Amino acid sequence: MDKEIFYSDATALAGLIRRRDLSPVEVMQAHLDRIDATNPEINAIVTMADDAMKHARAAEAAVMRGDELGPLHGVPFTVKDSIDTAGVMTQRGSPIFKGRLPAEDATSVARLKRAGGILLAKTNLPEFSYWIESDNLLSGRSNNPWDVTRTPGGSSGGESAAIAAGMSPLGLGTDLAISVRGPAAQTGITSMKATHGSVPMTGIWPRAPRRFWHVGPMARSIRDIALAFSQLAGPDGHDAFSSNAPVYRDRLPFTPSRPLRIGWMTGPGFGPVDPEVAAIVKSAAEALQGPGVMVEQVGIAALERDFALDVFNRIHVMEMKPAFAAATAGRHPDELYKMAKTMLSLPDTSMADFIEAEQAAERLRDGFEAYFAQYDALITHVLPIPAHKHGVDRFVIDGQEVDATYLQGATVPLNVTGLPGIALPFGKSQGMPVNVQIVGKWHAESLILHIASLLEAVSPMRGLHPSL
Template sequence: MTLSPPSPAHPTGRSGAELAGLPATVLARLIRDREVSAAEVTAAALDRVQALDDDLHAFVELTAAGARTRAAEIDAALARGDEVGALAGVPVAIKDLIATRGITTRSGSPAYATFIPDEDDIVVERLRAADAVILGKTTVPELGFSAVADNPVSPTARNPWDPTRTPGGSSAGSGVAVATGMVPLALGSDGGGSVRIPASLCGVYGLKASMGRVPLYPGCRDERYPGMSSWETLEHIGPMTRTVDDAALLMSVIAGPDPRDRHSIPTADVDWRATAANPDLSGLRVAYAPDLGYLPVDPEVRRVVGAAARVFADRLGCEVVEADPGLTNPQAHFWALVFNDTDLDGMRAMVAEHGPRMSPHLVELVLRPWTAEDFSRAQTARKRLVNQMWRFMSDYDLLVTPTLAVPAFPVGFQGPDSIDGRMTGPGSWLGFLNPFNLTGQPAASVPAGFTAHGLPVGMQIVGRHLADATVLAASAAFEATAPWASSWPACVAATSTGSTS
């Protein structure tokens, strides 16, 4: 990827590689104290993109000129003695399903290949107000209707730990960008696991807060945009970061109600920064469900997550009980719930115009002969699941599971055909995730360790309804016992032997 004009030198003496490896919380403080400039930090981020993204394809739209301009404006404001926002010149990447005014938002689809939104999504408004530097838009599968990174309009994103493998989806490029230090902060969205999937496969932290904590509009809400207006009762926008503290910083900016989202809720009960800084789990009851009672799980995943779950008892003062929540597997009803939230007429018109160039699995879903009974059964299954979960969680403060049933698998597949010797149906490898989109409970994926072949494995931490602070505190406490931010893919180490400028 060629950038023009070239990045400036780094006059503070900090190399670009050093700046690209720092957390957002540290960068914001350094920029605000004028120990480094926002221009230097932006240059370092763009240099890292230039060094790696021809091979990894994290970005579909790089807004280099705009990023440099915004960084210069922030530096000028600081030089005048003006106050700047919480993100103070920190580079941020935005998933290409999230609307950005004046920046192409393709959503991985030929139907939106030239679409430039006329307004920002609420979260982007808040990023700009907090003085973030938007570096660009990241790779997604078409309209988010897949858990891997393929789409018809841009190259497939690659897993930085092994570029022959998938980074997952649908927040694919955001996971890659954070895992490699292209940015310290990225936004993902999660309608069925799409923050937690790439977080697990790329070895970063991903948080899906309670439904409504982070408001959405126009995403999932604007009837003008078929496909983009889907997932209304399932979708969450959340942070993808290298540290829990960085996620708390980003949540402090993007969370909070907005009248444009009828599902949005207040956040006065959560002090994101303080919770991450001072976690205390003493006396909490934690349920560990290694397979939810019905899912096949790769033995390496089971080994890594089992060891990570024991940390809550051995080092964090929790009571840990292996427990089966007794859930009825909702997988058979998931797509009916998605399409019950969807402008099906609009999407079928889209398929009529663009179908030969669209993803075949998406076309098949749109053209499926959905019935009222399909939607009714799905809603009933959702109610059953919600009731099963609140009853189970009344005995526990947290539920811990693997994030995914498998580590990263080769690019070009929608998922494995078998897991631990058992043939699996479509989506079985994702079975730990979408139940908590249906219930709206907070859930995070934390890096738990690596397989014997060096692939990241994530552990999912789920809280009670609206117990976001408990999930964030558990994430921070676990991170303190097994810090992961110093682990970098080999491709990053190859760029970090000196300044990338």
């Protein structure tokens, strides 16, 4: 029975609790037991919320009293350790913030709690949420539950590993260039980076800059992503980027008002892609073809003119380096890990390069706008390869040698432009999950969630979990 609980999605658990088929206490205990059994090997969970069982008992009492219940009533959730949680340590993967205890929840955490969710634990990440592997001096390295010799990704790698392993049904991650979609792809779960500003970043480091930053839901089903997003979206009066964000309440199902036209591509403009991954993208796109959906291979000229990863790097070094400098000022070098040292050592972007990169970002936005004038969505890969071995920083992909930053080639365009994207498992390569990415125009979350649900229904990965 425990396996049926810890591999059930959040929507199913909420329904079982509401119908009194399961109690919140049983659900919480099953996940606590699962953490005890699997976390020593995976190292996804870094801090437990000590009052989780107390809140589960309170949630059970509310059910028995017949109180009005929120859509996530009694359901545990986990949170990446860069997101503030009141009374539960948020240490950002760095000895500099060891023992840091926030007084308030981040807006995203508060909203999941208001929906009835119960904070279970905090999950691992790279130092300052800043790399494609979840490893740091404070809490060590997280491992992929499909193969512990491989990474679960970064920066939300602890979160992806916890959900994939059944330690949590639902979680929150952050995404600067790859970080909710990449880890989801490496562990075979689902995630969404919504339109920039849709979910407030209040209570998440860094406060500035946050032009490319997002916070988003991670789960094992598209319906859970839709449910979580319905609770997370909308302005909070603090994050100015969220001031014009619509409140999403559609959930699923969603019915398009007309036939859909969907394009798919794996390049050019994303960098090299492994042929097996490219074939999975093609098969996912072809699976959508049918009544009411027209699918064809496409190209986007703007991505070929301006390589989004290069554009991103020139802008964000200029913007992020001061944040790193402020956080590490006066600290001993032994308190800094790889990426803080790397960021601080990078040469400043010249003003001329910065201005050109800003203009390139505008060209990319215009290019996607032109694409979405003709198409409703875009299907791409998330990563050019499946989850890689720990510590690898150079790869040969389709005959081309590249550094590790190239893994962000298909994800970072959505951070530069602010467009929404969903990561969804749709196959395997080297025995590891491979996800596809569904991209929509600004604030088209309802549509891309609908498309993702269609793909989920026919995915070869449906119902598969790591054999832990």
